[in-house]
Amino acid sequence: MATVTPSRLARSSPSFCTCTRGSRRCVSSSSSVLAPSLFSVRRMTMRKHRMVWSASPAVGTVVNSQNKYENPSFPEKLDGHKGIKDDSDVLIECRDVHKSFGDKHILQGVSLKIRHGEAVGIIGPSGTGKSTILKVIAGLLVPDKGDVLICGKKRHGLVSDEEISGLRIGLVFQSAALFDSLTVRENVGFLLYEKSNMPENCIEKLVTETLAAVGLKGVEDRMPSELSGGMKKRVALARSIIFDNTKETIEPEVILYDEPTAGLDPIASTVVEDLVRSVHINSQDALGKQGNIASYVVVTHQHSTIRRAVDRYI
């Protein structure tokens, strides 16, 4: 099996998926489920091109521009952190994040916290900045104002500008964003082939195990064009959860999913929703092993995804 090289990468899909792997910064092509009422969602104040979120005192409560809480109508059980003062389990925090594109003010004072063990949904009308906040969290976009804290440490600039260890952040794009000219094995093992010191046979074994964990067997040598939409999403998921398990210290990982079920039929959506849930630390994957993902954030429009894969939503 050929190792992925920059020249192979150059021939690959222009679309890419980005993973930030702790101290190694890499840009590659890449339960109890509660059912929240969408009624409360409709009551959120979401102005055109503007979304204001706050984390305090109730994480994820929507506030208006005067920082007055509006309709904090989350059922108590969905808002499990009400009143919590201890932030020792906060993995990611956005503090008063602003982001504009030209004269379009997309994010105006977003504050939120993602804690260890959480499964958080971000919902809202199209164009209000859901994908933008994921990119800010992942370090692909720099906020115009405000801070992003990773395990309590401020990140300055883009993810490639500095080294922050202690947390791995994976971003799974809506389109799956696989490298078209690489096999499934090369796609899933991309970061390990490029950045780790693992021998190739160990990477191959790990890729096969990781694919099995997301319910895919015998597809390692296929090209992305030979996969269905649902299979591509599973391969993207496998790519986001694979990690160098030979390292002494394994950092916790947060995965950011941007509309993981977009474009899938209801059955394929259910499979992906259950997979997203199954790789979480509170669940078991397809092989019966406890998941490794400390927390995840899902941007979604689909009610079924909120119902099956989310414990708290913003």
Ligand SMILES: Nc1ncnc2c1ncn2[C@@H]1O[C@H](COP(=O)(O)OP(=O)(O)OP(=O)(O)O)[C@@H](O)[C@H]1O
């Ligand atoms: N790089 C960019 N340059 C200019 N405008 C951008 C850029 N990225 C996003 N936008 C604009 O910011 C707004 C928010 O985009 P974003 O993709 O974050 O919204 P969204 O809530 O995820 O939408 P959807 O639900 O439709 O995916 C949109 O008006 C979009 O056109």
